[in-house]
Amino acid sequence: MQDTTIKLTARSVRALLAGAVIIALLVPVTAAGAEGKPTNSAKLAKPLKEAHDDLNAKKYADAIAKLREAEGIGGKTAYDQHLINDMLGFAYARTQNYAEAAKAWEAELDDGFTPQSEVPTRVRQLAEANYQVKNYDKAIEFGNRAIKGGFADEELRTLVGQAYYLKGDWKGTLHFEEGMVDTQVKNGQTPKSESLQLVLSACVKLNDSPCETRALEKVVTYYPKPDYWYQLLYTMRQQTSGNDANTLQTYRLMSEVDVLKSPDDYTEMAQLALEAGSPGEAQRVLEKGLAKGVFTDPRAKSKNQRLLETAKKAAATDQANLPKIEKDADAAPTGAKNVGVGLAYLGYGQYDKAADQLAKGLAKGGVRNATEARLLLGIAQLKAGHKEDATKSFHEVKGDPSLERLANLWSLHAKQA
Numbered sequence: 257m258q259d260t261t262i263k264l265t266a267r268s269v270r271a272l273l274a275g276a277v278i279i280a281l282l283v284p285v286t287a288a289g290a291e292g293k294p295t296n297s298a299k300l301a302k303p304l305k306e307a308h309d310d311l312n313a314k315k316y317a318d319a320i321a322k323l324r325e326a327e328g329i330g331g332k333t334a335y336d337q338h339l340i341n342d343m344l345g346f347a348y349a350r351t352q353n354y355a356e357a358a359k360a361w362e363a364e365l366d367d368g369f370t371p372q373s374e375v376p377t378r379v380r381q382l383a384e385a386n387y388q389v390k391n392y393d394k395a396i397e398f399g400n401r402a403i404k405g406g407f408a409d410e411e412l413r414t415l416v417g418q419a420y421y422l423k424g425d426w427k428g429t430l431h432f433e434e435g436m437v438d439t440q441v442k443n444g445q446t447p448k449s450e451s452l453q454l455v456l457s458a459c460v461k462l463n464d465s466p467c468e469t470r471a472l473e474k475v476v477t478y479y480p481k482p483d484y485w486y487q488l489l490y491t492m493r494q495q496t497s498g499n500d501a502n503t504l505q506t507y508r509l510m511s512e513v514d515v516l517k518s519p520d521d522y523t524e525m526a527q528l529a530l531e532a533g534s535p536g537e538a539q540r541v542l543e544k545g546l547a548k549g550v551f552t553d554p555r556a557k558s559k560n561q562r563l564l565e566t567a568k569k570a571a572a573t574d575q576a577n578l579p580k581i582e583k584d585a586d587a588a589p590t591g592a593k594n595v596g597v598g599l600a601y602l603g604y605g606q607y608d609k610a611a612d613q614l615a616k617g618l619a620k621g622g623v624r625n626a627t628e629a630r631l632l633l634g635i636a637q638l639k640a641g642h643k644e645d646a647t648k649s650f651h652e653v654k655g656d657p658s659l660e661r662l663a664n665l666w667s668l669h670a671k672q673a
Contacts, residue, residue: 294335294369300326304336307343316347323347338369349385358385358394376407387415392423410448417454429458430467437474446478465491473665480672486515492661493521501628502658504528508635509662511541513669519550519560526563529603533596535570536603542567574600585613590622595629602632607640627655631663638670646670 296304303326310319323344326336341364348357364370365378379402386394399416402408408416413436420429433454437447452475459467472488489510496502507525510516516525522545529538542564551557578600585593594617601610614633623629634649647670653663 294333294338296339297331297333297336299331300329300336300339303329304339304343311343311347314350316351319343319347320351334367335369338364338367341367349381354385355389355391358382358389358391361385362394376402376405379405380407380412383412383415387419390422392419395419396423396428414448414450417451421454421458426458426461429454430462433458447474449479452478465495469495469661473661476665477668480668482513482515485513486510486517488665489513489515492658496658499658500528500531501625502656502662504532505628505631505659505662507541509665509669511544512666516541516545517550519545519553519556522550523556523560523563526560526567530567530570532599534599534603535567535574536600536605538567538603539564539571540603540605571604575604582613586616589620591617591620591629592623593617594620595623595632598629598636599632602636602639605639607636610636611640611642611645627653627659631659631666634663634666638666643670643673 303322307319307322307326310316310322323340326332326340332340341360345357345360345364348354348360361378361382365375365382370378379398383395383398383402386392386398396416396419399408399412399419402412403416417429417433417436420432433451436451437455440447440451452471456468456471456475459471469488469491472484472491475484476488489506493503493506493510496506504525507516507521507528510521511525516522522541526538526542529535529541542560545551545560546557546564551560578597581593581600582597585597588594594613598610598613598617601607601613611633614629614636617623618626618629618633630649630653634646634653637643637649638646647667650663650667650670653660
């Protein structure tokens with residue numbers, strides 16, 4: 257699984273620098289401050305004024321040196337220290353020393369002198385600055401404070417999720433990002449790709465296969481790229497290993513969304529289709545694989561050419577007998593033969609006939625595997641262009657968790673198609 261995290265974007269850094277302003281106002285020394293407002297002490301008036309002038313002149317190193325000297329002066333007031341921290345934070349941010357900027361900003365944040373109207377700016381800057389210097393615990397702390405306070409934007413939310421991930425807190429990542437995704441879905445929004453990828457990556461890190469499958473299903477729902485379909489269906493194919501019927505059903509969807517890649521997958525799908533009584537399907541998948549040039553090994557190519565000839569012969573015999581078999585199936589008291597005929601027609605691409613026979617078989621009952629037959633009916637209806645009927649059939653697939661998941665994915669594919 258590739259790493260899904262991204263670095264703090266240039267836009268974030270620019271925003272942090274642009275937002276680094278001196279919040280407190282340097283009050284000129286007077287006998288007393290304006291009524292109700294704090295004032296700096298007379299003792300620090302000169303060094304603070306000089307530091308302020310250096311900041312205006314963009315002499316940040318000189319300002320920092322003067323402010324550090326001012327810190328050593330005895331008898332400072334709490335407001336003196338607030339002004340020092342305020343200007344230090346600005347100077348350090350401008351020199352890209354985010355670690356020291358964060359220290360200064362945090363010291364002034366809750367000292368009682370920062371106006372409440374400016375707190376959101378400081379909190380966001382603290383989250384970004386701490387993320388920049390890899391102090392992920394602090395980045396999470398201030399990011400969550402911004403979220404709870406209602407003043408976090410989407411980029412800051414992304415930053416918090418990445419901070420959880422980069423500190424190696426996979427459970428924290430999962431909890432945070434799933435909450436983000438659920439909120440976005442509830443609000444009728446498309447979940448951010450970054451959030452879905454972090455959920456997926458956290459599941460992988462936790463070695464939680466069901467979690468990984470659920471995450472991939474959600475990724476495919478909103479971002480149906482071939483790579484994501486492949487990851488999801490390859491995982492499901494592994495999970496259905498040992499159940500030939502379900503493996504073949506997984507292969508059918510893989511073929512439909514064109515993510516069959518391995519030569520062995522083409523071979524196995526063809527063999528399973530032959531065994532299931534669908535030689536036409538076996539023929540089509542092998543012809544597709546050969547046309548794509550997936551069999552690069554000469555022996556594998558020769559083997560699959562022979563398998564194709566076997567499929568062609570079986571299909572020719574089957575098609576010649578199909579009209580009689582169909583009559584026998586229609587006359588049978590149970591639907592098992594109708595389902596078999598429907599499967600055959602599906603393999604030959606005669607989708608309306610396939611849907612008719614599968615529907616007859618299910619209506620009669622006595623079908624060996626009604627859940628599988630219902631899924632096949634949905635596939636036939638979809639391929640015949642009856643999307644609404646197909647969606648209804650997919651929703652009625654019940655009783656087998658693997659087939660239910662596949663039916664949901666077929667339904668999703670129908671919507672995307």
